[in-house]
Amino acid sequence: MKYIIGHTNPDTDTICSAIVYQDFLSQKGVESKALSLGHLNNETKFIFEKFGITAPDHVHELPHGSEIILLDHNEEKQSIKNINDLDIVEIIDHHKVKIETDKPISILVKPLGSSCSIIAEKYFEKLGVGHPTLLKTNAILLIAGILSDTLFFRSPTTTQTDKDLVEKLNEIAQIEDLEKFSLEMFNAKSDLGEMPIEEVIKLDYKVFDFGGKNYGIGVMETTHKDYGINRKEEIVAKMKEIKEKDALAGIFFSIIDILNEENYTITPGEEESALFTKIFNAENQNGILFVDNLISRKKQIVPKFEEYFKN
Numbered sequence: 408m409k410y411i412i413g414h415t416n417p418d419t420d421t422i423c424s425a426i427v428y429q430d431f432l433s434q435k436g437v438e439s440k441a442l443s444l445g446h447l448n449n450e451t452k453f454i455f456e457k458f459g460i461t462a463p464d465h466v467h468e469l470p471h472g473s474e475i476i477l478l479d480h481n482e483e484k485q486s487i488k489n490i491n492d493l494d495i496v497e498i499i500d501h502h503k504v505k506i507e508t509d510k511p512i513s514i515l516v517k518p519l520g521s522s523c524s525i526i527a528e529k530y531f532e533k534l535g536v537g538h539p540t541l542l543k544t545n546a547i548l549l550i551a552g553i554l555s556d557t558l559f560f561r562s563p564t565t566t567q568t569d570k571d572l573v574e575k576l577n578e579i580a581q582i583e584d585l586e587k588f589s590l591e592m593f594n595a596k597s598d599l600g601e602m603p604i605e606e607v608i609k610l611d612y613k614v615f616d617f618g619g620k621n622y623g624i625g626v627m628e629t630t631h632k633d634y635g636i637n638r639k640e641e642i643v644a645k646m647k648e649i650k651e652k653d654a655l656a657g658i659f660f661s662i663i664d665i666l667n668e669e670n671y672t673i674t675p676g677e678e679e680s681a682l683f684t685k686i687f688n689a690e691n692q693n694g695i696l697f698v699d700n701l702i703s704r705k706k707q708i709v710p711k712f713e714e715y716f717k718n
């Protein structure tokens with residue numbers, strides 16, 4: 408049995424790509440099980456409710472020696488807790504590769520807008536007898552993952568291939584209005600209610616190594632930016648706690664206004680604020696750092712940090 412696991416703080420792409428890849432493998436006669444490393448976010452829950460999909464089991468660790476397939480990530484820090492006791496047999500991802508393995512494994516990494524795009528390509532690369540067929544529900548899940556990760560093609564991570572794949576997938580999925588569907592997804596993601604502030608910060612949160620030190624970067628992609636801005640004081644207090652507890656050199660929380668493609672970043676103190684302002688030429692708006700057109704952590708924020716710390 409191979410366990411397909413996405414990254415911690417799972418998003419729609421990581422969950423949907425894992426679920427559909429399980430189907431692909433099962434049609435190939437390979438026994439596998441998609442798992443999640445955390446609670447589903449509201450966007451994923453909305454999609455699952457709308458289309459009657461069962462959520463994958465949620466685990467923290469797996470038995471020693473279990474075979475795992477990493478989907479939508481390849482860094483230990485973003486993976487299952489006891490990854491070092493496990494046997495990574497395959498990686499499918501669209502992030503930069505930063506892993507060392509102790510034996511040759513199958514790695515499929517492509518510069519596409521989502522991991523769901525890579526899974527979709529696997530179905531389409533060969534059509535015919537003996538090749539897995541794509542069911543309508545799975546086509547819907549793949550579209551959801553692509554639209555979610557690319558912010559309905561707004562993100563600079565979007566490629567023409569992603570757009571072509573959505574068109575092709577929708578011949579099967581038959582979603583009437585893709586833009587409306589994406590808005591419903593983004594509104595669901597933005598509807599956080601009374602969510603505890605640590606969960607808000609960690610909705611989509613990753614730790615990165617810049618210049619040998621750990622930095623945490625959380626992003627909140629939203630159609631309702633005031634939700635985050637109104638909770639600024641709580642966010643700052645909790646970020647200070649996380650920074651100390653996790654011995655971070657710095658921590659940042661970026662509110663991404665999806666529809667206007669704007670970035671509003673909150674920092675816990677002067678040090679981070681000065682650093683972020685310097686790197687991104689941000690404008691201080693009442694203690695919140697504003698940057699226009701800065702919406703992708705992967706393609707814009709992280710590379711800029713890395714470039715800065717290299718010098």
Ligand SMILES: [Mn+2]
Nearest residue numbers: 420479521522
């Ligand atoms: Mn992804």
